[in-house]
Amino acid sequence: MEKRSESINRLIELFALENAIKHKSAPNFNSVIGKLISEYPDVKDNIKDLAKTIQDVISEISILNDAEIRERYTMLANSLGYSVSNNEKKKRDLILPDLPLKNKDQPLVMRIAPNPNGPATIGHARGIITNGEYARMYGGKFILRFDDTDPRTKRPLIDAYDWYLEDCRWLGYNPDEIVVASDRIPIYYEYAKKLIEMGKSYVCLCEKDDFKRLKDNGKPCMHRDQSVEENLGHWERMLSGEYNEGEAVLRLKTDINDKNPALRDFVIFRIIYEDHPRVGDKYCVWPMLDFESGIEDHLLNVTHIIRGKDLMDAERKQRFFYNYFGWEYPITIYWGRIKIYEFGKISTSSIKKGIEEGRYIGWDDPRLPTVRALKKRGIDPIAIKNFVIGLGVNRSDISISMENLYAENRKIIDNRAKRYFFVNDPIKLQVKGIDSSIEKNVHLPIHPSYPERGYRELKAKDVVFITSKDYNKYMNSIVRLKGLFNIKIDKNEAFYVGDEIKEDMPIIHWLPSGLKMSVLSPEAKYDGLGEEGLKDSIGEVVQLERFGYARIDSVSNDGEIIAYFSHK
Numbered sequence: 001m002e003k004r005s006e007s008i009n010r011l012i013e014l015f016a017l018e019n020a021i022k023h024k025s026a027p028n029f030n031s032v033i034g035k036l037i038s039e040y041p042d043v044k045d046n047i048k049d050l051a052k053t054i055q056d057v058i059s060e061i062s063i064l065n066d067a068e069i070r071e072r073y074t075m076l077a078n079s080l081g082y083s084v085s086n087n088e089k090k091k092r093d094l095i096l097p098d099l100p101l102k103n104k105d106q107p108l109v110m111r112i113a114p115n116p117n118g119p120a121t122i123g124h125a126r127g128i129i130t131n132g133e134y135a136r137m138y139g140g141k142f143i144l145r146f147d148d149t150d151p152r153t154k155r156p157l158i159d160a161y162d163w164y165l166e167d168c169r170w171l172g173y174n175p176d177e178i179v180v181a182s183d184r185i186p187i188y189y190e191y192a193k194k195l196i197e198m199g200k201s202y203v204c205l206c207e208k209d210d211f212k213r214l215k216d217n218g219k220p221c222m223h224r225d226q227s228v229e230e231n232l233g234h235w236e237r238m239l240s241g242e243y244n245e246g247e248a249v250l251r252l253k254t255d256i257n258d259k260n261p262a263l264r265d266f267v268i269f270r271i272i273y274e275d276h277p278r279v280g281d282k283y284c285v286w287p288m289l290d291f292e293s294g295i296e297d298h299l300l301n302v303t304h305i306i307r308g309k310d311l312m313d314a315e316r317k318q319r320f321f322y323n324y325f326g327w328e329y330p331i332t333i334y335w336g337r338i339k340i341y342e343f344g345k346i347s348t349s350s351i352k353k354g355i356e357e358g359r360y361i362g363w364d365d366p367r368l369p370t371v372r373a374l375k376k377r378g379i380d381p382i383a384i385k386n387f388v389i390g391l392g393v394n395r396s397d398i399s400i401s402m403e404n405l406y407a408e409n410r411k412i413i414d415n416r417a418k419r420y421f422f423v424n425d426p427i428k429l430q431v432k433g434i435d436s437s438i439e440k441n442v443h444l445p446i447h448p449s450y451p452e453r454g455y456r457e458l459k460a461k462d463v464v465f466i467t468s469k470d471y472n473k474y475m476n477s478i479v480r481l482k483g484l485f486n487i488k489i490d491k492n493e494a495f496y497v498g499d500e501i502k503e504d505m506p507i508i509h510w511l512p513s514g515l516k517m518s519v520l521s522p523e524a525k526y527d528g529l530g531e532e533g534l535k536d537s538i539g540e541v542v543q544l545e546r547f548g549y550a551r552i553d554s555v556s557n558d559g560e561i562i563a564y565f566s567h568k
Helices: 004-023 029-039 041-062 066-079 122-137 160-171 185-197 208-216 228-239 289-299 309-325 348-356 371-376 381-391 402-413 468-473 532-536
Strands: 083-085 088-090 109-112 141-146 177-180 201-204 249-252 267-271 285-287 304-308 331-335 338-340 398-400 422-424 426-432 440-445 455-460 463-467 478-481 486-490 493-496 515-520 525-530 541-544 548-555 561-567
Touching: 004 029, 004 041, 004 066, 029 041, 109 122, 109 304, 122 141, 122 160, 122 304, 122 338, 122 371, 122 381, 141 160, 160 371, 160 381, 185 201, 185 228, 185 249, 185 267, 185 285, 185 289, 185 309, 201 228, 249 309, 267 289, 285 289, 289 309, 304 309, 309 331, 371 381, 381 402, 402 548, 402 561, 422 463, 422 515, 426 468, 426 486, 463 468, 515 532, 525 561, 532 561
Parallel strands: 109 141, 141 177, 304 331, 338 398, 426 493, 515 561
Antiparallel strands: 083 088, 201 249, 249 267, 267 285, 422 525, 426 463, 440 455, 478 486, 486 493, 515 525, 541 548, 548 561
């Protein structure tokens, strides 16, 4: 099994290669150690054990030529999620804390188990990334399992199965195995029958309220002591559809006096007469989530479960039948809830309702916290990964702003984002004092830090468009039109006042004309004019100067550019 130490070893090699490139000599032992400790202080306790590894890596690198060192550095940096530019490394990755291991030789198996009633949200992305990253760190297996055994209350959405897989892959974690619970119902029936035959489960015909009164008082119902034969008979009649909904349930025998009433003879199967989007009306008896999930975790050899601390009762319930079957329960790690200020308590069901009512344009509406919406807005998957891993794995509840994610994204996209003008809510100005017959060519850099990437050209005469915000703010003031000349704004016209760039003079963006453009953001829809070059940037994230980053999505049939706002 590849442990976390393997990830540390790769970082040692990265830092050693970086040091060799920087100083054009063999890597310096102390510099590599210092770099490692400064970025990952928790390795300090094992530094003696790592010293030999560092020395071996240095010896290996010392015999390479410059070209080999640079090639090896670039390949390793990219594989670790680092951005390489001009021989400098920018940190793009974090390391998760070690996992507790029962058996170091046992292959690690992680899983995520969503209900496919919608695509993944940023909350689900936390599970995808953390479980997928652990599987990668330890050379283990990453399973995507759809726990879709509730055809009514959390009814699956047939498209969501594919959406969820697409989201996993886009985030960089392609599952090693995909399991769909609704395809495996007969397996759960087999284990239910075994429990009945073991005398550990019984069919209860009590009214729901009657059983609750008994349970709350620590008293068994009259069906608890039925014979195995009686229970098997009732079970077969449940499966054949002879009982109505709520008339019969299969309960697990636990401790009727357990201090936690939720654990007293809880339901593991119930009757639901509802077509399932995937398997139709093939089944009318459906397992409860805690039963199905627990059985699957055993069958799939799951070694570690990461779940919310609000689901502690799930483990307590599952341990009852794990003990009955003589199974070993996976190592469970609990983490706290995440509250993202901008989204509050939005849920998949509320999103679905909003789409049905027309409040959202779809699951990728920019106002939503879905992975699909973040992708459409131009949020990079590496930014989401760094954001998620930075949250850690602990039981503390976390309140955080999307600004933290935007900060990670800004680090990644800024160097590659082309610059363009977008004039929101444009005001047309006739510029007085210049020859209207003369066209001036203005060249502006595609990226100010990389002149080698070229320039974009605007052709200006005596008409310009500026934003209504700038128009109102700078009325009767002198401003500079970026790259062009200075004007004084006066109502619906402006006056040319020279070309000299003066200190403290406001600089605003402008366009001589442009393409009709709309930018959709979580807060509003912005309409205006965009540069011609934007139509050649479909699918790219660009920086709209003085407005923010946006992903150029499409060009409509009438030539309008449609963009989705990323962030400032």
